[in-house]
Amino acid sequence: MPDDLNSVNMESGGARSYHHGALREALIAAAEDLIAERGVDAFSLRETARRAGVSPAAPAHHFDGARGLLTAVAAGAYRDFGDALAAADDSASSRTARIRAQGMAYVRFALANPARFDLMWRRGLIDGGVPDLKVAADRAFLILDRAARGAGEAMHGSDDVQRAPSIAAWSLVHGFARLALEGAFGGEPGAAERAAETMLPRVLDHLDL
Template sequence: MTSQRPYHHGNLRRAVLAAALDVIAADGPSALSLRDLARRAGVSHAAPAHHFTDRTGLLTAIATEGHILLTQTLADAQDLRDLGARYVRFAIQHPAHFQVMFRPELLRTDDPALVAAREGTAQRLRKGVAARGGTDLELAFMSAWSLAHGFATLLLAGNLDRPLGDRDPEEVFRAVAGLPFAPPPPPSRRPDATS
């Protein structure tokens, strides 16, 4: 007779996701183990597989949830700078999701739920870029996304701690975002040499 613990848990899926997010936030996605997560949730080692099949399935579920949360965070953005600032806010509030969402080597990229969630995020970002206007929307989309994603990635890795100091990262992003798209200042006029 085996001494397996019975599978009884109110919301095992949510419990495993929450434990996984804690592990990722502390130690990164490479530290994830379904067996360890089952232990943390107080269920048999096989129980998480009922919801996620394997580690890749779990990470795909986290990425899907992350894209849904990101789309919600971006929903009420007032303009392109606000959209970028909200992107940075999402990364700060959901660092574990952010670490997983853009790592295709960790995910089942063809998972229908993930594909739909990613499309929701992309549509919201493209809508914000399109509202700004311009001729090449795809280049503008790549530029805006690169700026927000790069800022968020540097921020989460601690690379902006010193330059930011005590300033609000969202407000700093708004200022930074204005620099590449601002018209250059007019050339300074040198006094006329004949006067």
Template sequence: MTSERTYHHGDLRRTLLAAALDVIAAHGPDSLSLRDLARRVGVSHAAPAHHFKDRTGLLTALAAEGYALFADALADAPGLQERGVAYVRFATRHPAYFQVMFRPELYRPDDLALLAAKARATEALRAGIGGLPDAARGEDDRLAGIAAWSLAHGFATLLLTGNLSDALEGRAPETAFRSLTGLIFTTRDGEEE
């Protein structure tokens, strides 16, 4: 029977992560339990602990995966404005990862894989700020980075929670976000990034 389960699931770790993403997308990360995941994928209640030790370990693995995907999405986008669009696009395409990644109380923040993926994502965001003209950045790159992050993260969060439906008035979220960045990151000469 054990060989049947192994054959049926192939990569049990991946199967558990996929099931966890489904649960989080439908009900949020707080509803996740290893026992429920085991039941969903048809394995013993102890099987998830073999791969992740505990719920925090599973959420840490999800956060690390999410940040790695996020870093890839950001790195492929040219300039700050398009990195912001990539940020919003990532959130809408991967809402379960997004919900876990930005709740550090859910995972082990000192996990090496997580730290590496998070550092790549941070570097991709910072590279976008470096491409801004001096007049658009202001005197402090770090504050410009916080402003850009706040705008992208706030917009993505409002979008995911359904709070922008009426405000967008039928406009595509990416188009609306590009307009917002123009309001904030405009040089004194009126030029955008």
């Protein structure tokens, strides 16, 4: 019997069955649920395995410890994040409209996925050199970069001066997202979303692009 299946917890109320090869995805889903519930700093590989219905040793078949599993969660978050930015970009035409649309998508993603969004930037907990993570993160930045610098300019040059418009847009939107997540715009339900709708476009108007 494959190790993945042999490690399934068959205790009462905790039994789950996996097709061969599905354990990796099950562990990622369990890790996402755990950090959504408890926050990134309360992540536990043992608790993730328990929630997935497998033995504490089972994650080692697919991940190099907690860092490896969290890196996989972050890579998935970056892919979804990039998809959200790309969808927003496709809905706009002018440079200003593209930046506004992506800015709103950025903040909405953060508000809808606070734990995953937090993990994406926790470089002490994830391995930024893993190809899946790097490709997904680079893609997300390139989508923003193309809007900030113009569709053709993003492909030419990557020094700090040339990237300044993109960094400026990124800094404003990311800072707004962090403020919204931390309750700076009010703690009542919907306050952060309303602030994004009403204030973020005006904040972005201050960009000198």
